[in-house]
Amino acid sequence: MTIKISIDCMGGDFGPSVTVAAAVSFATREPDVEFLLVGQEAILQSELKKLGAQNHPRLSIVHASEMVEMDDPIEVALRRKKDSSMRVALTQVKDGLAQACVSAGNTGALMAVSRYVLKTMPGVDRPAICSILPNQNKQPTYMLDLGANVDCEPLHLHQFAIMGSALVAALENKPRPTVGLLNVGEEDIKGNDVVKRTAQLLRADHERGLLNFYGNVEGNDIFKGTTDIVVCDGFVGNVTLKAVEGLGRFVKTTMTDAFKSNPLNMLGALIGRGALKQISKTMNPSNYNGGSLLGLRGVVIKSHGGADKYSYEWAIQRAFDAVKNDVLARITTSLAELMPVPAEASTTSSGSTEQ
Amino acid sequence: MTIKISIDCMGGDFGPSVTVAAAVSFATREPDVEFLLVGQEAILQSELKKLGAQNHPRLSIVHASEMVEMDDPIEVALRRKKDSSMRVALTQVKDGLAQACVSAGNTGALMAVSRYVLKTMPGVDRPAICSILPNQNKQPTYMLDLGANVDCEPLHLHQFAIMGSALVAALENKPRPTVGLLNVGEEDIKGNDVVKRTAQLLRADHERGLLNFYGNVEGNDIFKGTTDIVVCDGFVGNVTLKAVEGLGRFVKTTMTDAFKSNPLNMLGALIGRGALKQISKTMNPSNYNGGSLLGLRGVVIKSHGGADKYSYEWAIQRAFDAVKNDVLARITTSLAELMPVPAEASTTSSGSTEQ
Structure with a gap:
């Protein structure tokens, strides 16, 4: 089974020089993965060319014209940058085109945009x-x-x-x-x-x-x-x-x-x-790089902003493993068993407090 | 100048086998220190004998019949065990018989008893x-x-x-x-x-x-x-x-x-x-063992409960250095300059919240 992962290539301190390189390296050693590289097409193409991977059959580019900066307030990421690589990468998961998304972008923004695009699981107040x-x-x-x-x-x-x-x-x-x-x-x-x-x-x-x-x-x-x-x-x-x-x-x-x-x-x-x-x-x-954003209706892995290529590959590995082990379905099932939607939870789900 | 330090010898996971041994070792290498060893006299004497230090001129025993256990609630340490080694050791500082106290006892109890015995510095709400x-x-x-x-x-x-x-x-x-x-x-x-x-x-x-x-x-x-x-x-x-x-x-x-x-x-x-x-x-x-309890009208050093002899000596060293550098007077002066007693502080000084 091929696992499809969308990569927010513009996120993180080093952007495509790390994210694209990590995806190419991961795809080279893992035949069961396919990547959607999300970001500014010209930049990503030139990065792929540098790595001699412009014709790799399991790497494709999805263009996104904007990017969320590390210091962008959540509101900007959420409401103004509607064509950011982060948002477009998450949308691939929502639309079923990818089974997981990896981003090294601003944590607060990633959480907010993920919640907005993917929504939380039933009964989950805060991812x-x-x-x-x-x-x-x-x-x-x-x-x-x-x-x-x-x-x-x-x-x-x-x-x-x-x-x-x-x-x-x-x-x-x-x-x-x-x-x-x-x-x-x-x-x-x-x-x-x-x-x-x-x-x-x-x-x-x-x-x-x-x-x-x-x-x-x-x-x-x-x-x-x-x-x-x-x-x-x-x-x-x-x-x-x-x-x-x-x-x-x-x-x-x-x-x-x-x-x-x-x-x-x-x-x-x-x-x-x-x-x-x-x-x-x-x-x-x-x-140990790669944190799971739990409680969303989709697999999202947050990489450290300062990750290098080696470290970013570990974040990709987490996404790959999560899909392979069917984590999402299993969490949903466990949640349904363990957590009948409580009244308080549904009334206080106004948002993550991180800024 | 000789620096006098009272030791809560019954405190910590290992009691006198660590605290007395550390004091003896410290006194042997540091001529300018004098210790008041506080605890059950018979036990402390036997410990000193074991170390061949029963006649050391700069070690004396101050008897205290009770001890604060690691899991004693604060109330017990504060109100019931009035003759605990912890309280008696702190009283030595209050009475001017020692210039600093070292204890490896229960943190919450040590803070509460220190506040009670020594009081806080002017303007300090919580040590x-x-x-x-x-x-x-x-x-x-x-x-x-x-x-x-x-x-x-x-x-x-x-x-x-x-x-x-x-x-x-x-x-x-x-x-x-x-x-x-x-x-x-x-x-x-x-x-x-x-x-x-x-x-x-x-x-x-x-x-x-x-x-x-x-x-x-x-x-x-x-x-x-x-x-x-x-x-x-x-x-x-x-x-x-x-x-x-x-x-x-x-x-x-x-x-x-x-x-x-x-x-x-x-x-x-x-x-x-x-x-x-x-x-x-x-x-x-x-x-790095030895935490200063700041904001009290006396030098109190808290050692890790699980400290061994070597580690406990470091806590004693902190007490020694604090007295030598006249830390108490210098903090009091700085506080007076920096922190005019605020109205809120004096009304909310009801107690430390740790249990």
């Missing part, structure tokens, strides 16, 4: 961004929300838990993945009001056998792999994700400096290069 | 916990609050910025340290309502020349060293701190496993051991 982080059990920890919703009510965190569970069940083939609620301590009395009230909702679901709620988890549990899923609001999630990425880069610099500091250390690095490669593979944040 | 993290400029990044206040209003974050500035000015000899406000993006339009309103307060101070406000910073800026100080609420700070500690441990395990995975890698590690030592020194979270 969330879910990514994976590595853990000591050599398994992925799925964490959400990572920045779509900077102010959350318990009902939203509850929905994130359900969507995360459904995603992990589909992608990892775990029928009852564990859910942890990110907090400042494990005990029930810890935390702020929103977190305490969320725990009550999750415990109730656990007692009814609907969710496998572990309880509160702390920041370090993300990397311990205490639970399959870690739920938090988008402010905490975004800050935490960027902090650990920052530490990752700091570790890398520190290691490079140390092993280059004198000839003996350089020799050690040369002899132990297998170990260094292994460490770099586990720790490289590029290998 | 905060401030610790350092390493950054790529080979400088410390001071971050607060790290868990004392899980719900914060702009006025609290504003006070944290002022207290953090005063601390860094005193400890790092930087008259105008830069302050960053932790957020999900750099732009002014980003973030939740509390953060946006805090930015307004900080900008106003910056314009009046009272604070050196840089603007919003993101999680990765902590390790980039973009600003000297990073301000956030205690929920975000605690989660972020524990997440980066967790990642730190994960990196360590990954490195150890990789360098032990085959003889060649082991040889590389042996030859490059200088580099590995250098990396471990920079990355070891123990070297």
Whole structure:
């Protein structure tokens, strides 16, 4: 089965030089993929030519005259740039021409335009961004929300838990993945009001056998792999994700400096290069690029804005895997089972709060 | 000048086996320190005997019959255990018998008992916990609050910025340290309502020349060293701190496993051991142990509950340095200049919200 993916080629800090190159590279090694490259035709054509891929049978260009800039307010992306590469790429999914869309554009804009074009799943009040982080059990920890919703009510965190569970069940083939609620301590009395009230909702679901709620988890549990899923609001999630990425880069610099500091250390690095490669593979944040926008009626993967070609290919991989594992249908089914549309949800679905 | 420090010897996961051992070790290498070891006399005496330090001239025992357990609610620590090692250790500071107190006890209890025994500085509504993290400029990044206040209003974050500035000015000899406000993006339009309103307060101070406000910073800026100080609420700070500690441990395990995975890698590690030592020194979270409880009328340092002897010595070092650099007087002076007691602050000082 060929999987069709639309790429918002103009999005991200580096635009087509990264997005087109990543798509070409991915298509070269994966025969079951077809790409719709969305953006300014002339630019994309010249990029394909540079890569000798202008006649690739599984790459086609879909022209879009505008682009969403990284600092465009949501309103501009949503109401003024109706022919943006982001919007046109999402429309391919809506129209059934692609099964997933990948974009490295402005998160707030991508979420807003995705909601507008694709709509949310029944019962979902606010879509969330879910990514994976590595853990000591050599398994992925799925964490959400990572920045779509900077102010959350318990009902939203509850929905994130359900969507995360459904995603992990589909992608990892775990029928009852564990859910942890990110907090400042494990005990029930810890935390702020929103977190305490969320725990009550999750415990109730656990007692009814609907969710496998572990309880509160702390920041370090993300990397311990205490639970399959870690739920938090988008402010905490975004800050935490960027902090650990920052530490990752700091570790890398520190290691490079140390092993280059004198000839003996350089020799050690040369002899132990297998170990260094292994460490770099586990720790490289590029290998974890690609956040799923969960709760939409379509597969949308958000790449890091600053992704390079290698990193962007990982985001494409997530889109490919999501379609291959039929994630969308499985989440929809789980949601229908777990989340009868609540009255509150349908009245407060006015919008994502991120700007 | 001899610096007198009281130690809550019963606090922390390991109690006297860590706290007394750390004090003995610190006293052995630092002639200008004197310790008041607070806790159950018989236990402390036996611990000192074990270490051959029962007659050390700069170590004395102050008996306290009770102890605050790690899971004691604040009310118990505050109202029932009036002869706890934590409270007696803090009372030494209040009574002028010690100039600083170190405790690895339950954070919420330590903050509450410290407030009760020592009181807050004039104009300070909520004390905060401030610790350092390493950054790529080979400088410390001071971050607060790290868990004392899980719900914060702009006025609290504003006070944290002022207290953090005063601390860094005193400890790092930087008259105008830069302050960053932790957020999900750099732009002014980003973030939740509390953060946006805090930015307004900080900008106003910056314009009046009272604070050196840089603007919003993101999680990765902590390790980039973009600003000297990073301000956030205690929920975000605690989660972020524990997440980066967790990642730190994960990196360590990954490195150890990789360098032990085959003889060649082991040889590389042996030859490059200088580099590995250098990396471990920079990355070891123990070297950053010891959070200052800022805003109290006394120097109180909170050690990690799980600290080992080496790590606890670092917390003692922070207490020692704070007294040596006259941090308390300098913060009080800065606060008086920067923060005229606002009407709102004095009416909402009912208590820390952490449980």
